[in-house]
Amino acid sequence: MISDCLSLMKSVSGIVLRMSTRSWTFLSNHAHLLLAIGQDPTARVRDLADRVGITERSAQQILNDLVDEGYLRRMRTGRRNTYALSSGTPFRHPLEDGQSVDGLLALSGAVPTTR
Numbered sequence: 118m119i120s121d122c123l124s125l126m127k128s129v130s131g132i133v134l135r136m137s138t139r140s141w142t143f144l145s146n147h148a149h150l151l152l153a154i155g156q157d158p159t160a161r162v163r164d165l166a167d168r169v170g171i172t173e174r175s176a177q178q179i180l181n182d183l184v185d186e187g188y189l190r191r192m193r194t195g196r197r198n199t200y201a202l203s204s205g206t207p208f209r210h211p212l213e214d215g216q217s218v219d220g221l222l223a224l225s226g227a228v229p230t231t232r
Contacts, residue, residue, distance in 0.1 A: 155228070
């Protein structure tokens with residue numbers, strides 16, 4: 118089928134990503150959202166969801182997960198939320214035992230701001 122052979126080009130924040138009809142990535146939506154917040158901690162949930170390629174509702178659920186587990190800190194600024202990345206938080210899978218997400222964040226240029 119032609120659709121299986123074609124790639125879809127999508128521009129996200131100046132970065133061109135290739136996505137095929139059978140796409141997968143090495144990182145989860147949780148990691149993608151964490152990286153997106155590292156790039157823009159004041160972004161609206163709608164903008165974060167668009168950047169990651171998920172629904173706004175999914176983005177909100179993931180943000181709640183990340184806040185509840187200590188990966189992010191949510192702060193109210195007027196009518197909007199802003200987020201701060203927490204440093205030293207560990208990966209959750211046993212294969213990454215003893216490693217923090219700081220290294221992953223550093224790959225994208227994001228710097229954790231809180232402990």
